[in-house]
Amino acid sequence: MLKRTHFNPSPLPYLLVTPQILITIIFFIWPASQAVFQSLLVEDAFGLKTEFVWFDNFIELFSDQIYFNSFGKTIVFSSLVAFLSLGTALILAATADRIVRGATTYRTLLIWPYAVAPVVAGTLWMFIFDPTLGIVAYMLDMMGYDWNHRLNGNQAMALIIFAASWKQISYNFLFFLAGMQAIPKSLTEAAAIDGAGPAWRFWTIIFPLLSPTTFFLLVMNIVYAFFETFGIVHAVTKGGPAGATEIMVYKVYNDGFIGLDLGGSAAQSVVLMVIVITLTVIQFRYIERKVEY
Amino acid sequence: MAEVILEKVVKAYGKTEVIHGISTAIADGEFIVIVGPSGCGKSTVLRMIAGLEKISGGIIRIDGREVNNLEPKDRDIAMVFQNYALYPHMTVFNNMAYGLKLRKFTKDEIKHRVDQAAQLLQLDGLLERKPRQLSGGQRQRVAMGRCIVREPKVFLFDEPLSNLDAKLRVQMRLELRKLHERLKVTSIYVTHDQVEAMTLGDRLIVINEGAAEQIGSPLELYEKPATKFVAGFIGSPSMNFIEARLSRDGQSANIQGDVRLALSDDGAPDFGDRKVIIGIRPEHFNISESNPQAIPLSVDHIEILGADTMVYGRFADTPDLITIRLPDIHHFKSEKVLPLSVAPDKIHIFNKDTGARI
Numbered sequence: 071m072l073k074r075t076h077f078n079p080s081p082l083p084y085l086l087v088t089p090q091i092l093i094t095i096i097f098f099i100w101p102a103s104q105a106v107f108q109s110l111l112v113e114d115a116f117g118l119k120t121e122f123v124w125f126d127n128f129i130e131l132f133s134d135q136i137y138f139n140s141f142g143k144t145i146v147f148s149s150l151v152a153f154l155s156l157g158t159a160l161i162l163a164a165t166a167d168r169i170v171r172g173a174t175t176y177r178t179l180l181i182w183p184y185a186v187a188p189v190v191a192g193t194l195w196m197f198i199f200d201p202t203l204g205i206v207a208y209m210l211d212m213m214g215y216d217w218n219h220r221l222n223g224n225q226a227m228a229l230i231i232f233a234a235s236w237k238q239i240s241y242n243f244l245f246f247l248a249g250m251q252a253i254p255k256s257l258t259e260a261a262a263i264d265g266a267g268p269a270w271r272f273w274t275i276i277f278p279l280l281s282p283t284t285f286f287l288l289v290m291n292i293v294y295a296f297f298e299t300f301g302i303v304h305a306v307t308k309g310g311p312a313g314a315t316e317i318m319v320y321k322v323y324n325d326g327f328i329g330l331d332l333g334g335s336a337a338q339s340v341v342l343m344v345i346v347i348t349l350t351v352i353q354f355r356y357i358e359r360k361v362e363y
Numbered sequence: 364m365a366e367v368i369l370e371k372v373v374k375a376y377g378k379t380e381v382i383h384g385i386s387t388a389i390a391d392g393e394f395i396v397i398v399g400p401s402g403c404g405k406s407t408v409l410r411m412i413a414g415l416e417k418i419s420g421g422i423i424r425i426d427g428r429e430v431n432n433l434e435p436k437d438r439d440i441a442m443v444f445q446n447y448a449l450y451p452h453m454t455v456f457n458n459m460a461y462g463l464k465l466r467k468f469t470k471d472e473i474k475h476r477v478d479q480a481a482q483l484l485q486l487d488g489l490l491e492r493k494p495r496q497l498s499g500g501q502r503q504r505v506a507m508g509r510c511i512v513r514e515p516k517v518f519l520f521d522e523p524l525s526n527l528d529a530k531l532r533v534q535m536r537l538e539l540r541k542l543h544e545r546l547k548v549t550s551i552y553v554t555h556d557q558v559e560a561m562t563l564g565d566r567l568i569v570i571n572e573g574a575a576e577q578i579g580s581p582l583e584l585y586e587k588p589a590t591k592f593v594a595g596f597i598g599s600p601s602m603n604f605i606e607a608r609l610s611r612d613g614q615s616a617n618i619q620g621d622v623r624l625a626l627s628d629d630g631a632p633d634f635g636d637r638k639v640i641i642g643i644r645p646e647h648f649n650i651s652e653s654n655p656q657a658i659p660l661s662v663d664h665i666e667i668l669g670a671d672t673m674v675y676g677r678f679a680d681t682p683d684l685i686t687i688r689l690p691d692i693h694h695f696k697s698e699k700v701l702p703l704s705v706a707p708d709k710i711h712i713f714n715k716d717t718g719a720r721i
Contacts, residue, residue, distance in 0.1 A: 256448035259415050264462035264509070265436035274461075278452045 102343060108336035127337035136313070137321070137338070144317040147231060148295030155235040156287060159242030164272060166243075167250045177247070184240035188301030195233035196306045219307065223314025226307045230315050233306060234299045241294075242287050249283035250276060289353045293346060318342055365426030365439075365516040365549055366391045367412065373420030374407055374573075382407055382573045384421065389566075392547040394540075396564030400596070401555055404573040406521055409553045413519050414438050426516055436465075441510030442519040445526065447502045449494040449509075455481075456490040459508045466513075480508040483542075500531050507539075511546070520552040524559065536562060557597055561585075569593045591718035594642045594711055600673065603685045606715070607641045616641055616712070618678055622658050625707050639721065642711035645673070645688040648703045657702030660685060662695045676701070 201218040210217040219226040309316035326335025367389040374382035397405045410416040414435035484504040561581040569576045577589040588594035607616040666673040674687040712721040
């Protein structure tokens with residue numbers, strides 16, 4: 071064993087980690103602790119006086135039916151987004167893995183949506199599906215289907231699910247493709263000789279071997295659907311109609327910055343924070359153990 | 364079990380032809396080795412037989428049936444890959460049973476066959492393990508087992524021993540040969556290792572740059588190589604090639620100046636007075652002090668291996684080093700001149716332009 075005194079103490083290592091620590095403190099620890107503190111306060115309507123109320127904000131939150139509705143919507147939204155984007159990306163990656171000619175073009179095109187900002191993606195989908203201007207809405211109308219996501223809550227939900235999934239497909243595609251390319255080709259060849267058709271090979275060989283990637287992406291997609299879809303919701307529906315698309319992260323914004331209930335909003339963001347911390351812990355705990363083959 | 368017939372099989376990627384029409388008939392139960400340097404196309408031939416590569420021209424028949432357009436699974440073949448290609452997420456049992464399950468065997472039949480193969484390959488007790496818990500040799504045997512349980516018509520091996528260490532490779536080589544003698548399944552084996560080729564194969568196909576140079580038994584290839592390439596590829600250390608001019612009557616060859624080699628009785632009169640390439644294997648030189656016709660070799664350096672001694676030297680002022688393998692231990696100083704003789708029937712003559720045997 072080397073003794074500590076063998077190393078000359080130097081300030082350099084501390085200096086090198088300082089920027090990272092500063093960034094974490096300024097952009098994460100400080101705002102997070104502010105949110106936790108804020109969630110224990112109630113402010114009056116004019117912002118003149120602040121009262122410390124312990125957990126009253128949380129008690130109120132958990133007895134609020136609207137909050138639970140929002141929670142349910144978030145679950146539906148995020149699971150559908152994760153399922154849709156993972157499924158589509160998996161199919162696209164499997165196809166991209168097979169083709170030889172034009173593979174680079176195909177891949178590049180598939181990766182592009184990732185470079186689109188959430189708000190822009192939302193606006194794009196909003197225009198396509200706009201009840202009065204949108205081309206898809208027009209075509210649906212010709213087919214006798216009445217599309218109006220400004221009035222129909224389910225349609226509004228479907229629209230933001232599509233928009234959010236579309237944007238995430240590129241990310242998933244990249245990881246799936248990389249995962250598939252890491253699987254030796256001889257495995258699928260051996261399975262082909264053993265008598266498995268392409269679909270069966272996929273389900274019995276490729277999919278199980280991709281499971282670490284799939285699990286990682288599942289967690290990442292849920293986190294994405296929970297938190298990063300704010301821009302899409304804001305651009306497409308603003309949580310409407312009548313709160314039909316008000317997922318949790320949007321409700322934080324709506325209650326806090328529009329409704330000016332800062333304490334309640336902070337309490338909601340603390341709940342969200344707990345969820346993301348849980349997901350991250352699951353991610354780190356299990357990804358390298360449980361899904362290993 | 365079946366015979367495999369290749370008729371002018373061609374493989375081309377776009378306009379580049381990589382396999383230039385290989386034809387051969389592999390008899391039922393034969394162990395044939397496809398051998399050649401890396402990148403010569405030997406694996407491509409095997410993969411075409413397996414159905415993993417499309418055939419650009421010609422016909423491949425297995426058991427009398429043309430298989431050109433059949434999927435690998437319909438060809439009734441089994442293949443051992445270089446990296447074994449075991450399914451890492453399945454146990455040894457499931458690895459071996461995968462193909463049987465797909466072919467709708469009953470549970471009992473599957474268990475019976477896998478147990479039998481496991482016993483044959485000394486894998487009993489390892490059936491519940493995952494491939495990563497096995498040693499290299501055990502993985503290799505599982506890959507073999509996966510082929511055996513299916514009882515296919517043809518076994519294909521793609522350099523199956525090249526990932527093993529030297530000692531294990533020798534052991535597995537013997538086991539493979541024994542296994543073949545027991546099962547008598549037509550086998551096609553690809554390797555770049557000529558020792559594997561010589562010891563395993565009933566017949567060898569030597570491939571160079573996408574064309575079969577020679578097809579024959581190991582001894583035929585050793586004793587009568589059809590081309591200079593085969594002569595140089597088979598045998599270790601490889602054959603010495605010396606440029607020489609044949610005498611007018613074709614009965615002897617002149618190596619630079621007066622050094623003269625007597626050829627076997629029939630000689631090569633058609634090529635009288637022409638420049639040729641003479642090939643002599645290192646093990647076919649003898650030291651003969653008394654022979655007045657002996658060729659003087661000036662020693663450059665020696666390597667003593669115990670059983671043999673390798674002598675490297677030059678004839679007169681020829682530029683190339685000549686390798687000589689003498690049995691036993693010898694201590695020669697460099698610059699020493701050794702009088703050498705070669706039995707006339709051990710001298711191979713090749714056409715200087717085409718490389719073909721004369």
